Amino acid sequence: xxxxxxxxxxxxxxxxxDRAMREKQNGHKSAVLWFTGLSGSGxxxxxxxxxxxxxxxxxxxYVLDGDNIRHGLCGDLGFSDTDRVENIRRIGEVSKLFxxxxxIALTAFISPFRADRDRVRGLLAAGDFIEIYCKASLxxxxxxxxxxxxxxxxxxxxxxFTGISSPYEEPLNAELVxxxxxxxxxxxxxxxxxxxxxxxxxxx
Amino acid sequence: xxxxxxxxxxxxxxxxxDRAMREKQNGHKSAVLWFTGLSGSGxxxxxxxxxxxxxxxxxxxYVLDGDNIRHGLCGDLGFSDTDRVENIRRIGEVSKLFxxxxxIALTAFISPFRADRDRVRGLLAAGDFIEIYCKASLxxxxxxxxxxxxxxxxxxxxxxFTGISSPYEEPLNAELVxxxxxxxxxxxxxxxxxxxxxxxxxxx
Numbered sequence: 001x002x003x004x005x006x007x008x009x010x011x012x013x014x015x016x017x018d019r020a021m022r023e024k025q026n027g028h029k030s031a032v033l034w035f036t037g038l039s040g041s042g043x044x045x046x047x048x049x050x051x052x053x054x055x056x057x058x059x060x061x062y063v064l065d066g067d068n069i070r071h072g073l074c075g076d077l078g079f080s081d082t083d084r085v086e087n088i089r090r091i092g093e094v095s096k097l098f099x100x101x102x103x104i105a106l107t108a109f110i111s112p113f114r115a116d117r118d119r120v121r122g123l124l125a126a127g128d129f130i131e132i133y134c135k136a137s138l139x140x141x142x143x144x145x146x147x148x149x150x151x152x153x154x155x156x157x158x159x160x161f162t163g164i165s166s167p168y169e170e171p172l173n174a175e176l177v178x179x180x181x182x183x184x185x186x187x188x189x190x191x192x193x194x195x196x197x198x199x200x201x202x203x204x
Numbered sequence: 205x206x207x208x209x210x211x212x213x214x215x216x217x218x219x220x221x222d223r224a225m226r227e228k229q230n231g232h233k234s235a236v237l238w239f240t241g242l243s244g245s246g247x248x249x250x251x252x253x254x255x256x257x258x259x260x261x262x263x264x265x266y267v268l269d270g271d272n273i274r275h276g277l278c279g280d281l282g283f284s285d286t287d288r289v290e291n292i293r294r295i296g297e298v299s300k301l302f303x304x305x306x307x308i309a310l311t312a313f314i315s316p317f318r319a320d321r322d323r324v325r326g327l328l329a330a331g332d333f334i335e336i337y338c339k340a341s342l343x344x345x346x347x348x349x350x351x352x353x354x355x356x357x358x359x360x361x362x363x364x365f366t367g368i369s370s371p372y373e374e375p376l377n378a379e380l381v382x383x384x385x386x387x388x389x390x391x392x393x394x395x396x397x398x399x400x401x402x403x404x405x406x407x408x
Contacts, residue, residue, distance in 0.1 A: 016252045016267065017259045025259070048220045055221045055229070060264065062305035063220065072327075073297040076290075086280075093277040094298055101266035101307060123276075 022102025026060050029201045032095040032124060033106045033192070036117060036171060037134030038163050039149055040141035042180040042188070044108040046134060049189040051106055054196075057203055062098055064091055065108040079160065085116055092120030099128055104201060112168040127199070132192060133174040136181030138163045226306025230264050233405050236299040236328060237310045237396070240321060240375060241338030242367045243353055244345035246384040246392070248312040250338060253393040255310055258400075261407055266302055268295055269312040283364065289320055296324030303332055308405060316372040331403070336396060337378040340385030342367045 023029055033050065035043040044065045051061045074090055077083040088111050098105035111117050121129040141163065142150040153161035160166040171177075176195050178188045196202035227233055237254065239247040248269045255265045278294055281287040292315050302309035315321050325333040345367065346354040357365035364370040375381075380399050382392045400406035 017255050017265065021259065022264075025262070025264075051221050055225065058229070060226075060229075060306075061221065062301070064301070068301060068304065072300065073294060075297075090277060090294075093279075094301065096276065097266070097268070097272060097298065098302075098305070100272065101302070102264075103305060103307070 019100050019102060026102050028059050028104070028203050029199070030060075030099045030102050030104055031128050031130055031196075031199070031201050032099055032120075033104065033196075034095075034111070034117065034120065034129060034131045035106065035108045035134055036111045036131065036174075037180065038136060038138060038141045038168055039110055039161075040144045040146055041134040041136040042185070043110075043134045045185060046132075046178065046180060046188050046192070047106040047108040049185055050192045050196075053189060053193055054104060054202060059104060059202065060102060061104045061106060063106045063108065064094065069109075084113075088113075088116040088120065092123050095120070096123050099124065110162050110168070112162045112166065114169045114172070117171070130176070130195070130199075130201075131171050131174040133171045133177045134180040134188075135170075135177050136179070140181040223304050223306060230306050232263050232308070232407050233403070234264075234303045234306050234308055235332050235334055235400075235403070235405050236303055236324075237308065237400075238299075238315070238321065238324065238333060238335045239310065239312045239338055240315045240335065240378075241384065242340060242342060242345045242372055243314055243365075244348045244350055245338040245340040246389070247314075247338045249389060250336075250382065250384060250392050250396070251310040251312040253389055254396045254400075257393060257397055258308060258406060263308060263406065264306060265308045265310060267310045267312065268298060273313075288317075292317075292320040292324065296327050299324070300327050303328065314366050314372070316366045316370065318373045318376070321375070334380070334399070334403075334405075335375050335378040337375045337381045338384040338392075339374075339381050340383070344385040 035047050037043050047063050047065065051063050054061045069091060073094065074087050077087050091107055091109060095105040095107055117131060145151060149158060152158045153164040162168050176192065178191055180188055193202055239251050241247050251267050255267050258265045273295060277298065278291050281291050295311055295313060299309040299311055321335060349355060353362060356362045357368040366372050380396065382395055384392055397406055
């Protein structure tokens with residue numbers, strides 16, 4: 001390549017398509033919607049319900065949850081303290097890439113520790129990290145026990161299970177608390193949409 | 205939540221917004237464009253040039269390269285053999301998430317080993333992984349030495365540097381070979397765009 005092309009190399013790296021251009025193309029701001037709460041509190045259900053509403057409004061979204069993360073990107077990680085921290089760190093970093101790519105990333109992980117969630121918040125610019133606490137009591141979540149995990153945890157078959165043998169640290173300053181223990185899915189999803197409209201993330 | 209909502213939980217997980225719906229929304233197919241080649245062969249420059257063309261055509265894209273991966277998602281990895289394998293594995297997994305999200309992911313990493321590239325190919329469905337070999341001779345790349353890395357490698361300051369003290373395994377069945385050693389950036393980018401149009405990934 002000529003000298004001209006060498007310098008255009010530098011230009012490409014700095015004049016690349018950026019987040020603002022993607023947001024303009026998409027017609028909405030990007031952000032991370034970080035759903036946190038006990039197993040069975042409805043995080044993934046709510047995230048997908050919100051995604052469906054955003055899609056209907058023409059927005060670009062992607063849900064990161066156990067289904068697409070635990071067997072892929074984080075398939076090498078177990079459930080030790082170190083691995084749990086690394087799991088949340090990677091999810092945070094990937095969310096950041098999606099946000100830079102103009103997409104609304106919705107994450108649905110228990111993410112029980114404040115320090116881990118706050119570290120992800122710190123990766124992102126102010127306003128880009130929207131913590132949504134899916135608040136349902138242990139009784140309600142254990143009563144549902146959709147995956148049978150609480151039963152196993154009570155039987156000692158799962159160690160360090162959040163709510164049973166490992167703590168869940170409630171968010172202190174979540175952008176939104178949704179009472180997923182008593183509200184319907186529609187009511188819960190509408191609360192999230194209202195916040196997103198207020199923040200210019202959802203257009204309608 | 206009622207029993208009805210519990211079962212709607214299951215429905216949400218399976219009836220979620222899927223790749224086909226996103227591709228329809230975006231008006232193009234998604235894929236991974238995996239640019240591979242020596243340091244200085246023009247991978248990142250070419251990826252960004254292709255991205256600019258795709259953006260102009262209204263497509264959704266995202267470039268993964270050293271700038272946004274090495275200090276973030278893979279910031280915990282060094283350059284040992286094990287860490288290099290893990291680096292490419294994670295990039296492959298993240299690319300897959302972008303593809304599921306309807307986005308054309310462009311990756312620009314030396315990725316010198318066939319086994320690592322083929323592992324990423326194996327993660328994806330047939331046709332989703334498009335290997336683009338940026339073919340430029342060591343002489344040309346070392347002559348450019350934009351980042352001064354070859355000089356350091358020759359001085360022994362960088363160990364296991366691809367092309368100098370560590371092998372580069374040329375692709376055997378790349379979807380496209382671009383002679384980035386002698387062609388202009390425009391010519392190279394147009395070759396990639398031609399392939400993408402043929403495959404229905406670029407619309408124009």
